[in-house]
Amino acid sequence: MKDYFDLVIIGGGILGTSISYFLSFLNKSKKIGVIEQENNVAHHTSGRNTGKVHAPYLYNPEKKKLFANAAFHGYEMWKEYSKQQNVSFKEDGVIEVALDEKGIKVLEKYLKWGKQNGLQEKDIELIEKAELKKIEPEIKCEAALYAHRDGSTDYSTLTNAIMRDSKKNGINFLFNNKTNEIKKNKDKWEITINGNHKIYADFLINAAGGQAIDIAHNIGIAKNLTDVHFRGEYWKTPKKYHNLTKTSVYSVPEFPEYPFLDPHWIVRVDGSCEIGPNAVPVFSPYGYNTTENIKQFIPKILEMINSGARKIIFDKDFQELAFSEIQSSMSKSVMVERVKKFLPKINSKEITEKGTAGIRSSVIDENGKFVPDVILVEEDTSFHILNYNSPGATGALPFSVHVINQLHQKGLFENDDINLQCGPWKFNEIVEKLEK
Template sequence: MAHDFDVVIIGGGILGTSISYFLSFLNKSKKIAVIEQAQNVAFHTSGRNTGKVHAPYLYNPEKKKLFANAAFHGFEMWERYSRLHDLPFKKDGVIEVALDKKGIKVLEKYLKWGKQNGLEEKDIELMDKSQLAKIEPEIKCEAAIYVHKDGSADYSAYTKSLMKDSEKNGMTFLLDTRVTDVKKENSKWKITLDEEHEIFAKFLINAAGGEAVDIAHGVGVAKELTDVHFRGEYWKAPSEYNTLTKTSIYSVPEFPDYPFLDPHWVIRVDGSCEIGPNAVPVFSPYGYNKAENIKEFIPKMLEMLGSGARKAIFDKQFQELAINEIQSSMSKSAMVERVRRFLPKIEADKITEKGTAGIRSSVIDENGKFSPDVILIDEESSFHILNYNSPGATGALPFSAHIVNHLHTSGLVSSEDMDAQCGPWKFTEIIEKLERK
């Protein structure tokens, strides 16, 4: 293994791998490595989500501007990339339902946001319940938004394909390798791997997902921020339900300022259906099981009590929502019942198999508020990407291009050919589209 690199990316999720993809085309003479602690890329959150290519109607164009812009362009980029590599992609739409008058007001807001974020009249429409019943007779609601420009994908397969493309251009991937220490030494980053090996880098990109805040803290960055982790669980529906609806169904979230979601009816790219995800508070970005959460409980609670997160966890509304999510984890019926409110034909007794759980991490600021948008932090020789959440997979390609362009224009990482052909796109053309919208 080479010991000296120009750039090291910590994190082989869909974001870190997408960054490596563009850097590999723009910097063919530079030595660049991606470090991923799991045995493969996209092993955690990037490969354990709903698999949706989200249209940007759920995202406030002011508070989540970067996410919304990336999601808008991400749909077309993933569609094109999937065709090039013969990967699964299905434009199947999504329906967001309102179950009461308050929810209808939210749908009207989402319609406005979607159009502000670039969706056209043909991409999104508001329907009353009689209009919807003609298309989806099994759905019970007061009104709905039908979003036609929404799709299903396999982000794990996409990320593995991006890794192969990057490796062809000379990128190094260190899989099954954990970063155990990062420190500055003689103007370079000394990165300790698995507590024994050392590599050195001129520049560090922190795209570590659930561990991004911890890595930032370790090098003295973003000390005022902390993160909290939520496990999203799924239940698989039997095949007899695969034709119950034509599209995935979401319901309007009652408390959008918190990272809790009412479980969705999810149709995956292979046609199978699931209920989920909920958002169960856990104490580790790898808190899939009881043992891991017990191990991390005390250190995580001490961290949260000593930060702005203290205000959040003692907020009564947050506590009530957290308890509801825990109940949905302990009781299959509680989780299924949330979906039965708009799909009453579903019977909990017929749902017996759990899906693959994933964990997402949200950042809380010093005032105890959940940060609504991604947080990007420039340092002299490092760049940190914090709070990269949904629709993170949807927007990973354009967002990564944005980051690479930012690093270049800021003089942090110089690129050799900004007009390079990056697979099906010229890099400069991607940036021009991002800047137009």
């Protein structure tokens, strides 16, 4: 059957494409398809980010253990794959700054977390402001955490390279196909795409990013969870600022329990610089414009009111932060002023060009709390990856191995050899590293 697959992955972002990559080496006997609603991979969040390959110091080793572990091993894997594909990868590091004593305490915590997550003494260090001045004279702060094992690349280019390798090994990419409905038809999944066309699959992997919760709900899974979406916006700086610092500069977030980040100073892999992102609440995983947000406003508000998210809506701290982010969207100077606190040389009048906005989706549980780590929901014939956000791109390769190995242990790929070479890596060797 032309429209039958052994396995279908929904979502052609960096995660869905990476899962297809490893499956293409391990499961050559199976017919595997990737359904993507856009005309190419990495069209949304996977290609609309800072391109940073994050050192895992920001992630609580207990609450975000899986993300942190994947990010730690993802660094070397992206470095190796970038070299193989001749894609730019700069080991440029990142500096996290504290502007007061409270912030210094946070940096001390980050240093501890980073080492718990695998970083060595040479990878990360806490430095005083006088010492930082010798390295980065334009930065103003009280102390800084310098993560040397942090890099920059282009995730859109890398995801396209992964797709090409997957296709060479027989993976079918079904572009321009929006998933409308998923239901069981006897012992198979019946997936309706583009309104009325149907394809069938024995097994389903939901890696749909901003739509993953909606797809899970469509088949009656994870009904206790809902998601909220935040648009991250950027401003490009003129060339005169491109040598202002050698590295990207982050500041300690004031409210880490919420998904609001104070805008960063970002040095991209091509040397260009940007300010961002903020986190503007929107009503769709594709809410880049007013039209889409108006269309989804009522359905999303009703969904939130009838879930644990209603507690967030009426939370005063959340409301104040959301309003602040909306202000930063409406006023360029509001966002720039946040960065001027640690880079006072910036002049907002000279920054006139907007960068590409991306949307991050965060999951809220039935108690009205943001869920910090990824959520994996396994059914007999489906596997759902929910709340896969930052540092999702950094950890996508090893995390894909984790997912496939988990399914292998449950018997899905019991007849396949997981000791095979998958591009530059042996699958079982990645598994061993992740389990340490």
